[in-house]
Amino acid sequence: MKQTRRIFIKHTAAAAGAMGFPLIGGAQPAPIKIGVLHPVTGALAFPGQQCREGTMLAIEEINARGGIKSMGGAKIQPVLGDAQSQPQVGAAEVEKMNEQGVTAIVGAYASAICLAHTQAAAKYNIPCIIDQGVAEQIVQRGLKNVFRFGPGYEKVVRAGINYLHIMNTVAGRPIRSAVLVHEESLFGTGTAQQIARDLPAMGYEVLETIKHANPTRDFNNIALRIKSRNPDVVIPSSYLNEYVLLLKTLKQQGVAPKAIYSIFGGGGSNPKVIKENPGDVDLVLDCNHWYNPKNPKSREVRARAEKKGLFFTHEVLMAYTVTMMLGDALERAKSSRREAVLDALQASTWSDHIMPYGPTKFVNGQNEGAQPLVTQYLKGDVKVVLPNNFAEAEAVFPARKG
Helix, strand or coil: CHHHHHHHHHHHHHHHHHHCCCCCCCCCCCCEEEEEEECCCCCCHHHHHHHHHHHHHHHHHHHHCCCEHHHCCECEEEEEEECCCCHHHHHHHHHHHHHCCCCEEEECCCHHHHHHHHHHHHCCCCCEEECCCCCHHHHCCCCCCEEECCCCHHHHHHHHHHHHHHHHHHCCCCCCEEEEEEECCHHHHHHHHHHHHHCHHHCCEEEEEEEECCCCCCCHHHHHHHHHHCCCEEEEECCHHHHHHHHHHHHHCCCCCCEEEEECCCCCCCHHHHHHCHHHHCCCEEEECCCCCCCHHHHHHHHHHHHCCCCCCHHHHHHHHHHHHHHHHHHHHCCCCHHHHHHHHHCCCCCCCCCCCCCCCEECCEECCCCCEEEEEECCEEEEEECHHHCCCCCCCCCCCC
């Protein structure tokens, strides 16, 4: 009798597992492996680490809520990868993640890395959720596995120039000329080229466009070139370290344009930067990814990040947000199969987020509702100043008379 009972239980359990039925008092469902790919070493280490932290913040939240409920409470298991600030390394990390059976990949901050890792992932039909990469090529290659939640540089440049023109018009048109400074990779070059094309159409003269390497340890020559041109506004598009060093050098060299207004400034809307360099970056404006400050959930997420000792930078908030979007897609997919997740992402209308976007709508891999905000360093913090329906403070513009 006991032997017959054991055989019955054994066969019933096996059948239940094969049919996909939950076992009463049985084991937890298998975790869902998600690749977390960022440059956490090398020249882009700090922003890359911030992205990783933002992703982990979201994974912790999803798991603490009970995991993916449509899959029996399956927890998300991060598979960490380091692109080492090099596109080819990012592509190699995808190969490792595929071998480990990841369902999707979140990453990878820099445009050049995103371009490489998404191409590598396309071979295996791995969904790639872009947290920061802004180069338009990322979503213009026809890859069905790529989903960019935030805006690319074309949309941000158009919005950024429009907001600059609004501030300048209200102030009586003190800004008439500009010098552009950009880092040399895909992100900086594409952004600067777009600005150089669009700015003159709004009545502004681009005096010079200056490219710099990554990394750059000395901006003295560039500062002298800017000083000789005497522009009304300097518009940088650079990563964090070079951005901060440029601003410090401009101050040391006595270069004081009427405004510094970055478009995708790596250090232009960063609480860490204003805390550590207040005298060098006061009143700097930046058109970039930023959260909706009027959404109560934004304050909750920022408080949780700061409780962990993080600066709530746009890297953290964007990586957090796209990972939460992936969590929503997993719930609707009810499966960790890549094809099911791709379908769920493509059909996404997710709106429970902290960004100023509205419901998600992907067209050719790009979220159509994505838009930037304009922030300014004011009184030791980052404040939204435009557009008015999201503004926390009035912009100080121009920052300097003359």
